[in-house]
Amino acid sequence: MEQEVYIDYINTPIGWLELKTDEEELLSVSFAETEGPSSDKSPAILNDSAKQLIEYFEGSRKTFELKLSPSGTEFQQLVWENVKAISFGETATYLDIAIRTGSANNTRAVGLANGKNPIPIIIPCHRIIGSNGKLTGYAGGIDKKRWLLQHELKHSENTNLLF
Known part of the structure; x- marks a missing residue:
């Protein structure tokens, strides 16, 4: 069974970022030209990822506390x-x-x-x-x-x- 992927966009000082998660882990952060369609459902990891990135860009966060699942060798x-x-x-x-x-x-x-x-x-x-x-x-x-x-x-x- 294929995992469901959830998407959200945040606007930052360096442009739009597209965030992709499953139910529990952050899968990717991508640079985007514009805001795209976000998922109807937002699991906690998606909200936490957006919140922590916003805090990073505000200068109040220096470390991230997120479950990550980057795909690679x-x-x-x-x-x-x-x-x-x-x-x-x-x-x-x-x-x-x-x-x-x-x-x-x-x-x-x-x-x-x-x-x-x-x-x-x-x-x-x-x-x-x-x-x-x-x-x-x-x-x-x-x-x-x-x-x-x-x-x-x-x-x-x-x-x-x-x-």
Whole structure:
């Protein structure tokens, strides 16, 4: 039996976000051009996801407390777990994540896995930058990545961001 998927949209400073959940877990967060049709039913996880993202954009939330179910390969899951460990207001490099996942030679694979992250912001792939401190690749675009990092810097005690 196929699981039911519920959809909601929130308007944020970086544009519309489409949230998809099942009854209990957040499945994806996607950048959307406009608000689309939302589901008639809103399970608690959908409401909680929207509420916590709004709090993040207001600057009052630095960590997310949501059940996540990102769909991906075993390696992608490993990368995303390591990305989730990067704290609000901090950055890491693709090389840092590659080393944590087993090999300094994996930077390209880490970049590809990061690009496939189905739950951006909550799995904070925007916090991963190039070893030279440059902002590279982001599904929502470099302007959104820059905005998210500057937002976190503004609401963080950390003043040592690499970018």
